[in-house]
Amino acid sequence: MNNISFPNVSKVFQTNQTSQTSSTTPFEAQKSFASVLKESIEKxxxxxxxxxxxxxxxxxxxxxxxxxxxxxxQKASVTLSATMEIRNKVVEAYQEVMRMQV
Structure with missing residues (x-):
């Protein structure tokens, strides 16, 4: 059976770990996240x-x-389904943050 990997997901976690240890600006982190997201969508x-x-x-x-x-x-179908699930989780997290009271 073929293993389907999501190498860009591990990049997000690596970026998150390195951003915690190094001093990156929010703008740099945003650019990094945007580039990882763009690469994932392109794949x-x-x-x-x-x-x-x-x-x-x-x-x-x-x-x-x-x-x-x-x-x-099937590979295309699975990658699209996984992408949609990730998108749904991100939207849910955003909505949860927006519901928080300050």
């Missing part, structure tokens, strides 16, 4: 594009293994 998009290309090749009758097409499709 999800790349997985979707690869799945689309393989599906189109299969539909045109080109020599593509069906199991490779299905694997690419």
């Amino acid at each position: 999800v998009n790349q997985a979707q594009l690869e799945s689309d290309v393989m599906t189109e090749k299969l539909a045109r009758g080109e020599n593509v293994d069906l199991h490779q097409v299905m694997i690419a499709s």
